[in-house]
Amino acid sequence: MSFQNLLIEHKGRIQYIIINRESKLNALNKATIAELHTAFYEAFHNPAVGGIILTGAGAKAFVAGADISEFAGLDVNAGRELARLGQSLVFNAIENGNKPVIAAINGFALGGGLELAMACHIRVAADSAKMGLPEVTLGLMPGYGGTQRLTQLVGKGKALEMIMTADMITATEAHQYRLVNHVTSAEELLPKAEEILNKILLRAPLAISAAITAVNAAAKDGINGFEIEMDEFGKCFKTKDLQEGISAFLQKRKPEFKGE
Template identity: 65%
Template sequence: MTYQNILLEITDEILYITINREHKLNALNKATLAELAEAISIAADNNEVRGVLITGAGERAFVAGADISEFSNYNIAEGEELARVGQNSVFDAIENCPKPVIAAINGFALGGGLELAMACHLRIASENAKLGLPEVSLGLIPGYGGTQRLTQLVGKGKAIEIITTAEMITASEAEKIGLVNYVVPQSELIAKAEEILNKIKLRAPLAIASAIKAVNASLLPDVDGFDTEIKEFGKCFGTLDFKEGTTAFLEKRKPVFFGK
């Protein structure tokens, strides 16, 4: 695929995905979502990728929402299909990616932009970031998992307040309620995300994937998360990384993992 709306780069086992529509405040349109779906598929399948960093071009916006002009005339069926395709191909794919995905939130993360950040496993925000789900101002509700993931992250009461008032919150408020993991100066945003990914890269890749799967299972109503954990724990014993990790521990040296 030739990318028109995102930039991709793999450096030191990190896949950098930059939403590159700065003139539109990096708003998500259909083409951008299709490119993101492809990029996440690459991340999941490429053994050279150990982590993913998603950010927006420029300092004004991570993603300032969806491209409203594309769906302003949709009917009920078209609206439902829009949400279903986006959730399945992009947002759920990010959440279930076996590689850790970090959102580096620079500036506005609104609507679909905040939903994109919430689908990531970790969120780092710059001090100037503003976050919100303003969909009810358009006669809509969040359609890319926003009602579900926001509730999981901040609790029911705060989620309903944020969604129904449609007001933006600051980065510091987002950190206080658990919506983001860290708030840093704009100049340190990417470095902080890299710092975390570089720590994760020292650990066993297959174990990381199993941990993500088990944690995600805790939120699925039709799945026994404890059973998932037991099975993923057992699978780890069949990996070379387990042998390397335990041998290195007993030999009092640092392990070298290969994801096998």
């Protein structure tokens, strides 16, 4: 499928999803949200894709927020539905996806852009990147999961400080706060993301998917994460990949997983 606001590139089993609205600093509008939903759905269901790297076009921005012009005239119900639809179609879909997603934060990740990066499983940032949730400067608050995911990543105190002050932080600070996993130079950003993803792609795909499910359960109210872990652990025993992993271990060779 062709997209108006995204570029799709393939490098072996890695699929790049690049938000391509450089003149708008890759801001998220409704059309881009819809295209992201389609792109991730197709990637998660494409057996040739092992994992995804999400980034922004150009050097200035990963995603510099939502398209604020689309907020004008919305009432309470429309605002709630906007947040609910975005979270359901994209942010929660990424977090709960069956394949690893790495955000390569190449520049500004603000508002919905930072929320998008936080929905990814791993975050790598260029040392020039800046991050923040500036919604309160507009009379808003984060609505795409930002209050929840930021709290899980950096803790309640730092999350409240970032949200209430609306201050931007540097990539180095984000790493110190455990908001991002790694910081690199701009030139090494994509190679680092590929390095991490290629290492993951050597592992058993179904086990990776199960691990994502179990780790996500730790943050869900009313869900016993230990039970989810035990269930997902048990399901691994019906896979051919486990048989291959055990055989390879006993034979002292590298396993060849097939996602079966």
